[in-house]
Structure formats: structure tokens, C-alpha cells
Amino acid sequence: NDSDKTVDAVLVVGTFYDEAQQVVGTTFAIPDELPLKPGQGCDFTVVVDPHVARAMDTYSLQTESHKEER
Numbered sequence: 001n002d003s004d005k006t007v008d009a010v011l012v013v014g015t016f017y018d019e020a021q022q023v024v025g026t027t028f029a030i031p032d033e034l035p036l037k038p039g040q041g042c043d044f045t046v047v048v049d050p051h052v053a054r055a056m057d058t059y060s061l062q063t064e065s066h067k068e069e070r
Contacts (some may be wrong), residue, residue: 001036001037001038001039001040001041001065002039003038003065004038005038005067006035006036006037006038006067007034007035007036007065007066007067008034008035008066008067009034009065009066010030010031010034010036010042010063010064010065010066011028011029011030011063011064011065012028012029012030012031012044012046012061012062012063013026013027013028013061013062013063013064014026014027014028014029014046014048014059014060014061015059015060015062016048016052016055016056016058016059017056017057017058017059017060018055018056018057019057021057021058024052024055024056025048025049025051025052025055025056027046027047027048027049028046029044029045029046029047030044031043031044032044036065046061
């Protein structure tokens, strides 16, 4: 969590590309260790379909987070 607020929800989105930089698959993961305090990190697991893994050359990971108002 690189923000200055505790976040209650995090989504990690993986996008997988072939050698021509065309998207060959996507997936997402939700960390188990929530909420995350400022500066805190956590582990997550991204599962990739075997067909996508064989076609994949590069990948990108993006995160989205949300703080619930109370």
C-alpha cells in the first residue's frame, strides 16, 4: 500500500502478452491480508491458464484499491 490511507479492498489484475505484444489472457487476484495499512505489503497468487502460459512472452500487473467510508 503506497498510499497514506488504510485500504480495505485490493484487486491485482494480470495481463499477459505474446511476442507481438497482443493480449493472450488476463486474470485477477485478491490478497487475503486485508486491510492494508500505509506502507504495508502482502502476498498474492496469480493463477495462469496453461494455454496462456505457453503463449505468454511478457506480462503486466496492475493494482486497484478502495477504502471503505465508515
